[in-house]
Amino acid sequence: MPIKSGKEYIERIDKQNINIWYKGERIEGPLSQHPAFQGLIETQADLYDMQCDACYLDRMTYPSPDTGELVGLSFLPPRNAEDLQKRRIMMELWANRHHGFLGRSPDYMNTAIMALFTAADILEEHNPQYADNLRRYYAYCREHDITLSHAFIQPYASKLSGQNDDVEDSIAAKVVEINDNGMVISGAFMMATQGATCEEMLVFPTPSPTIFNNVNPSAFAFAVPNDLPGMAFICRESYGASSTYDHPLSARYEEMDTLVIFDRVLVPHDRIFYYGDEAYAGRLFGESHFHTHMAHQITTRYIVKTEFLLGLLESLADEQNVGLEPQMVLNVSKIITFIETFKALRLASEQGALHDKFGYLVPATSPLLASSILFPKFYPEMVEMIQILGSSGLIMIPSELDFDSDTGHYLDQYLKGTTSEAYDRIALFRLAWELGASSFGGRQTQFERFFFGNAHTVAYRMYNSYEDHEQLRQLINDFIAKNNSAS
Numbered sequence: 291m292p293i294k295s296g297k298e299y300i301e302r303i304d305k306q307n308i309n310i311w312y313k314g315e316r317i318e319g320p321l322s323q324h325p326a327f328q329g330l331i332e333t334q335a336d337l338y339d340m341q342c343d344a345c346y347l348d349r350m351t352y353p354s355p356d357t358g359e360l361v362g363l364s365f366l367p368p369r370n371a372e373d374l375q376k377r378r379i380m381m382e383l384w385a386n387r388h389h390g391f392l393g394r395s396p397d398y399m400n401t402a403i404m405a406l407f408t409a410a411d412i413l414e415e416h417n418p419q420y421a422d423n424l425r426r427y428y429a430y431c432r433e434h435d436i437t438l439s440h441a442f443i444q445p446y447a448s449k450l451s452g453q454n455d456d457v458e459d460s461i462a463a464k465v466v467e468i469n470d471n472g473m474v475i476s477g478a479f480m481m482a483t484q485g486a487t488c489e490e491m492l493v494f495p496t497p498s499p500t501i502f503n504n505v506n507p508s509a510f511a512f513a514v515p516n517d518l519p520g521m522a523f524i525c526r527e528s529y530g531a532s533s534t535y536d537h538p539l540s541a542r543y544e545e546m547d548t549l550v551i552f553d554r555v556l557v558p559h560d561r562i563f564y565y566g567d568e569a570y571a572g573r574l575f576g577e578s579h580f581h582t583h584m585a586h587q588i589t590t591r592y593i594v595k596t597e598f599l600l601g602l603l604e605s606l607a608d609e610q611n612v613g614l615e616p617q618m619v620l621n622v623s624k625i626i627t628f629i630e631t632f633k634a635l636r637l638a639s640e641q642g643a644l645h646d647k648f649g650y651l652v653p654a655t656s657p658l659l660a661s662s663i664l665f666p667k668f669y670p671e672m673v674e675m676i677q678i679l680g681s682s683g684l685i686m687i688p689s690e691l692d693f694d695s696d697t698g699h700y701l702d703q704y705l706k707g708t709t710s711e712a713y714d715r716i717a718l719f720r721l722a723w724e725l726g727a728s729s730f731g732g733r734q735t736q737f738e739r740f741f742f743g744n745a746h747t748v749a750y751r752m753y754n755s756y757e758d759h760e761q762l763r764q765l766i767n768d769f770i771a772k773n774n775s776a777s
């Protein structure tokens with residue numbers, strides 16, 4: 291079966307000969323056994339197992355158009371309203387399983403490659419081989435259930451150099467050589483979330499405006515396996531942990547972020563999606579409605595995560611015995627309003643869906659971009675509600691080992707709640723701490739703020755895609771003209 295099981299996922303990750311560095315040392319041995327990755331890999335494996343589970347198959351898979359075998363529904367390019375609805379149900383299943391904490395559950399990148407595939411035709415005029423490469427690569431990912439990450443953003447020094455230095459001196463990611471076997475890439479990418487726990491990486495940087503002649507060497511997109519010679523992954527410090535009592539979130543959802551180095555990496559010709567003409571960077575994103583398809587998945591995750599936060603806030607309020615205090619009712623109502631807003635935006639996007647020029651059904655863009663503007667503002671607000679309600683309880687949270695120790699009876703006695711046992715109460719507060727006051731929680735907040743671009747980029751995306759600017763200006767002109775003619 292082309293969909294893969296959790297076991298197959300782990301086997302493939304462990305088999306990679308990945309050049310990955312953690313705290314100054316190269317990681318040797320299976321990644322699934324390493325404490326920084328173990329919890330996440332088990333969580334991802336569980337997601338793949340869910341996709342294979344007989345009771346989910348009809349909602350998470352569809353027959354491959356090539357072989358008739360079952361492939362992941364997240365690869366399905368929507369042609370009609372039914373497809374769009376199926377996609378939403380599938381995305382809800384994934385998100386409910388991880389409660390919205392995984393930015394890179396498999397449906398995220400599967401949606402990304404699906405979206406790009408829908409616009410492969412535009413590459414025909416650039417180079418028919420590239421169009422073919424993109425179509426084949428999409429089919430390859432679908433038929434093998436490939437786990438993908440992506441690297442789009444470059445470090446500050448690379449961006450600066452791309453703007454200021456000439457081609458030869460620039461350290462921005464660029465093609466340094468083209469030969470019979472492919473193109474040779476050098477450069478760095480600031481962030482590939484789950485870079486190491488995926489099989490392949492989609493690389494699609496914003497081309498730098500370096501001075502160039504006919505061919506811009508910084509304009510390219512490609513996908514490669516993670517273990518090509520010349521690739522290196524440098525990890526940040528891990529927030530991972532093994533005890534799900536002590537670290538209920540990071541023991542499961544710690545998605546390692548990696549700095550990815552390409553040091554003269556040979557990208558085979560059949561993995562190049564475009565090269566040289568920076569116009570295709572914008573066109574591929576724009577004409578594939580990349581951000582819209584992605585935001586359909588993201589908004590679904592937002593809803594699920596916001597529901598989790600609401601449940602947590604209300605459980606904390608019960609523990610603090612303040613559930614019906616006016617401030618709590620205000621906060622809870624506000625989060626309900628967030629949930630209803632995201633649901634309404636998603637519904638509006640589905641009901642306003644239109645066919646693109648290639649015949650695919652694309653959700654309406656503005657409601658989904660609105661959600662991607664709102665959530666980065668709402669999320670820290672919700673986290674702050676949890677921090678304030680949790681107060682000192684977010685800090686004094688003994689560990690599982692403390693409960694097992696000779697001092698455990700003190701904890702049982704003094705840390706109990708009105709009706710709850712201390713062990714259960716602390717479990718709840720540990721969850722609130724992970725979200726509100728831990729390194730893991732801080733990273734989650736930063737992720738929600740930035741992963742879809744900085745606030746300015748996201749605002750321009752909305753501004754540029756909105757179609758009624760002129761019409762509304764005209765409305766004002768007409769209104770004023772009417773006033774003037776009346777006076």
Ligand SMILES: Cc1cc2nc3c(=O)[nH]c(=O)nc-3n(C[C@H](O)[C@H](O)[C@H](O)COP(=O)(O)OP(=O)(O)OC[C@H]3O[C@@H](n4cnc5c(N)ncnc54)[C@H](O)[C@@H]3O)c2cc1C
Nearest residue numbers: 440441442443481482483736737740741742743744745746
């Ligand atoms: C946890 C996490 C995971 C991520 N995972 C991935 C990943 O897997 N793959 C990937 O490709 N990327 C990933 N990213 C990168 C993410 O896409 C970028 O952080 C985002 O696009 C912003 O880019 P930047 O970090 O370079 O910041 P910049 O764009 O350089 O912005 C820095 C600051 O300057 C401000 N700023 C920028 N322009 C202006 C302006 N014109 N006027 C005023 N202020 C401005 C921004 O708002 C921001 O506050 C991740 C980021 C985070 C935080």
